[in-house]
Amino acid sequence: MSGNTTSQHISKQFDNELEHIRTRVLSMGGLVEQQLTNALRALTEANIELGQSVIDEEIKVNTLEVAIDEECTRILARRQPAAGDLRLLVAVAKTITDLERVGDEAEKIAKMAIHLAGKQGPRSYYIGINAMGIHVRKMLHGSLDAFARMDSKAAVEVAGKEPESDEQYVAILRQLITYMMEDPRSITSSLDAVWVARAMERIGDHARNICESVIYFVEGKDVRHISIEQMEREVGAK
């Protein structure tokens, strides 16, 4: 871990513990990213097997969350950390909750991919959905990157991309409503597509949450429920 906080520790063992938990969060992040990538591929390629593999792997994400959460609580109890170390553990606890939820959303996308794979119908709205999928995957990747480097400026930048995913969601929804009105037989499968877009929007939210945890750790400030502009000021003002 870069930064001044842990380098001042007398206990080398404690440093190792913090480093270990950070590494585990990043491997959990890698797994969740892979789940999302596979879910998106399953959707665009109508690949039922790949979709099923995402569903099968979901348990690994859940298991990791519970294990890291336990490790967090154990360190809290044994080491009684203060200041930056305490904030790191809080940021870790929040981040794994978000990652677990991204995993849930990836699983939902995979289920919808399987659902949609067998169906016919114009796939024009897929273009919007693919673009949105690429956008939120980038956001997730960026948030994990900011976490790995504990870079609050990068975190603000990634968080600032969330409004775009909201706009994409609204545009897709509008397109799907038009489509459902034109062809009511498509309502069921269009709703599946709505859920996919909704899941992606939530992944964007979670990526933003992870960024907020990074900012909380680095800056010691709670930046939830504030605008991106305020966030930039908080980080810039450091």
Place this chain on the structure above:
Amino acid sequence: MSGNTTSQHISKQFDNELEHIRTRVLSMGGLVEQQLTNALRALTEANIELGQSVIDEEIKVNTLEVAIDEECTRILARRQPAAGDLRLLVAVAKTITDLERVGDEAEKIAKMAIHLAGKQGPRSYYIGINAMGIHVRKMLHGSLDAFARMDSKAAVEVAGKEPESDEQYVAILRQLITYMMEDPRSITSSLDAVWVARAMERIGDHARNICESVIYFVEGKDVRHISIEQMEREVGAK
């Protein structure tokens, strides 16, 4: 606080701090419950003003979450709690996150209530939506009650009601799809109703999460990602 954990504290001041944070969580819970009640009333009574008041009050919920979260971190840093006290603070941190999200969902319901208030159309599906609203509000109330009494058996019972809200959601969705197919002009407003049902389903999820935090505190066991049957065994086996 009943139980053996805090009664053994040498520091009376620490007891007071834990009691204080518990009280604050319960007032936040009361506020969120009120928000949900008002959002549901705004929906059934097509009451735009009441809906708007839910939106206006949302900031109070967010502010409380941030304040309690800070208090939690401060106690963690100063008191270096172990065992039950540490679990209490972890349960508090998780519970307020869930409560804040219930507040978000109540706000969404209020927005949809305003949206739907001006529209005409058969309200037959409202019966299902009302029943679901009553169900998840009861779940939320039950989860806060279990938290107030730190009663893990009550928590398991409330968590066991979540599958019912999932079933209600699926039934409402099916009804709305039929309705959209019969009258494509209703698609936009029907989708609003879908979002309402979706928001309610998520409130049920959060109530279950709160129950899991109560069980974690009382039993010292992480019961996420397991079935209700396993949960009952964990609590019964104590």
